[in-house]
Amino acid sequence: MPLDLVILGAPGAGKGTQAKKIVAETGVAHIGTGDILRSAIAEQTPLGEEVQGVYDRGALVSDELMTHLMRARLALEDAAAGAVLDGFPRTCAQAERLDAVLAELDRRLAVAIDVHIRDEVAIERMLARASAEGRRDDVPEIMRRRLDVYHRETEPLIGYYRGRGILEVVDGDRPQEEVFADIRRALPYGNGRPS
Ligand code: AMP
16 A cells, blocks of 8 residues: 655755655655755756746745646656655645545545644754755745745645544654654654554
8 A cells, every 4th residue: 555645844944854754764765845945946957947036935836737747757767656745735626636636546545643843943944054054045034935835835734634533643843763752653654654
């Protein structure tokens, strides 16, 4: 049975870092929508040209485009055993469409992990990442906007998944390994490995 899971959290929560650890542990594919968009922008593909303005403003790319991307990505061979979705869904509409896309593949989400951090920590982490990685949207006014977008558009998904009974909340303001230890316990396999 494929293992599909979602990681939620404010920008800077460490979703990408934790997603990589989950991949190392379980062997599922890592689908980071921000990474996909950043490569498209860097390579100046038609997708990159379409999303660049929205990305640079710290706004959200349309639900239609993101769902289309996700449907195509989940159908690739490397995601046949499941995927960690890092950065998708980001709106309730995307969450509903994700359910439909997974249902088309005869799959359903196993767990949604909310990596929780305070806004001050989110800003500190984005500032640190800006000097380490130079991400083009890690600039102070855009960071604030991305955080606002997170609270307004994405945070409601916590209630959505809680209502479905698949939400796990972990405290993200701790060293990476401690955060991952909690995530590992939240994986449906218990010890993190398929039996
Ligand atoms: P991230 O790397 O996940 O923080 O995403 C960086 C940026 O990519 C966001 O600020 C959005 O502009 C865009 N983006 C990534 N994932 C999505 C999504 N699921 N829906 C809309 N926009 C997205």
